[in-house]
Amino acid sequence: MRFTLNGRTVSLDVVGTRRLLDALREDLHLTGTKEGCGEGECGACSVLIDGEVVDSCLIAVGQVEGREVTTVEGLADGGRLTALQQAFIEHGAAQCGICTPGMLLAAHVLVQQSRQLTADDVREGLAGNLCRCTGYTKIIDAVLSCTK
Amino acid sequence: MHEVTFLCPKDLQDAVRLYRTTPGCRPLAGGTDLMVMLHARTLRPQPRAVLDIWSLAELKGVRRHSGMLEIGAAESYTGIIRSREAHRHVPALVAAARTIGAAQIQNRGTLGGNLANASPAGDTLPILLAYDAVVVTDRRSIPIDQFFTGYRKTALQPDELITAVRFPQGRDVVFRKVGTRAAQAISKVMMAVSRKPARIAIGSVAEVPLRARGAEAALERGDVDGAIAAVADDIRPIDDVRSTADYRRTVTQNVLRELLSVG
Numbered sequence: 001m002r003f004t005l006n007g008r009t010v011s012l013d014v015v016g017t018r019r020l021l022d023a024l025r026e027d028l029h030l031t032g033t034k035e036g037c038g039e040g041e042c043g044a045c046s047v048l049i050d051g052e053v054v055d056s057c058l059i060a061v062g063q064v065e066g067r068e069v070t071t072v073e074g075l076a077d078g079g080r081l082t083a084l085q086q087a088f089i090e091h092g093a094a095q096c097g098i099c100t101p102g103m104l105l106a107a108h109v110l111v112q113q114s115r116q117l118t119a120d121d122v123r124e125g126l127a128g129n130l131c132r133c134t135g136y137t138k139i140i141d142a143v144l145s146c147t148k
Numbered sequence: 149m150h151e152v153t154f155l156c157p158k159d160l161q162d163a164v165r166l167y168r169t170t171p172g173c174r175p176l177a178g179g180t181d182l183m184v185m186l187h188a189r190t191l192r193p194q195p196r197a198v199l200d201i202w203s204l205a206e207l208k209g210v211r212r213h214s215g216m217l218e219i220g221a222a223e224s225y226t227g228i229i230r231s232r233e234a235h236r237h238v239p240a241l242v243a244a245a246r247t248i249g250a251a252q253i254q255n256r257g258t259l260g261g262n263l264a265n266a267s268p269a270g271d272t273l274p275i276l277l278a279y280d281a282v283v284v285t286d287r288r289s290i291p292i293d294q295f296f297t298g299y300r301k302t303a304l305q306p307d308e309l310i311t312a313v314r315f316p317q318g319r320d321v322v323f324r325k326v327g328t329r330a331a332q333a334i335s336k337v338m339m340a341v342s343r344k345p346a347r348i349a350i351g352s353v354a355e356v357p358l359r360a361r362g363a364e365a366a367l368e369r370g371d372v373d374g375a376i377a378a379v380a381d382d383i384r385p386i387d388d389v390r391s392t393a394d395y396r397r398t399v400t401q402n403v404l405r406e407l408l409s410v411g
Contacts, residue, residue: 016154017198019187039184043252052226055252057187058179062154063202106251128250 003064005030006074016062021045023061024071032072032101036130043129046102047071053106055128072101075108084108084146091142095133103129107143117147152186153197160206160311163199164286168307172196175309177207177222178256180249181265207260207311210234216282216314221260229254240321240340244275247325260310266300266356269334271325273357276313277349278321278340284312296356321347324403328390336391337399341407343367348375348404353383353396363404372408379404 036044157163207222327333360382366374385396
């Protein structure tokens, strides 16, 4: 099977029921995507499929045939971070880091969709991404700083 | 340990054929329930194959169909939330879809999946009951109040595929979901109510998503207090990790009182 991963075509010879999460981490060696709960509750494994945020633990890799998958490794352009990634650094929006890749991808969709966001919009948009360290405040501040 | 085969039908006709001819096959739409169980190997019996119906065009979309609103079985909650037709004709379904999980789940969860999974806590199911929705399959239409036959059991034949859900137009439905947290929480009580005709549908209070028939009869007579009293006997709640039977009974009565005082 073939799909586009971070702008490049990849082909894989694995059973289609394998979780996209496992294909990314173990077959394609992109370990930026993290496994948290494995049940679609925590959002740590969030990736984008055709620009929409999904939990990669809930996707069978066969379902991304012909589609465009973006992981956290695909956000930066070469060594150049996105404004959102830079804002996470500047606002101290990451602590242990496990939620950060998924948080960045969910937030990426938010800032792409709308330039005008309230704190409540950001809370709702990131409700599927749990963080046990930051208390969310600095994450929300970082996202809001990219929407003004 | 054998691997589960992944079947990728090219269209609905192909999917129906594969589903009928492949033993031990489970349909896979957005995967929000099935992928968890597949990975944890908690499905009984263990499926030998999954049939990927997520991308089938025939199962997508929101449209009018002979005076009803029809939503494809594999249309995502996000697709329903974005549909103007859905906003106009089934606003309570749209509002409920916005409370399911969060963006990641709304992008993948489907009505067909919620129905087939038939969890008593499935959040769209009381809404479908209050609207008198019709479950359309590859061979027939099933009224929603005949769909749930037992704990996680449905009226579907083993090789029968849900293709769409139809809603009558012009009905006012209100709902209230009670959970630990607004997002990503499984409901303790989920209730949807229509005044005319009287429909009181409740999730997480019995082994199936339930119509509260005694309360509905009282409401039909205009007896609101009678409905609130009767609903406590209509439900069959249990103690579990999320809540207790006593709590659920009290909250069910309180939520019904609240919903009936609104309109």
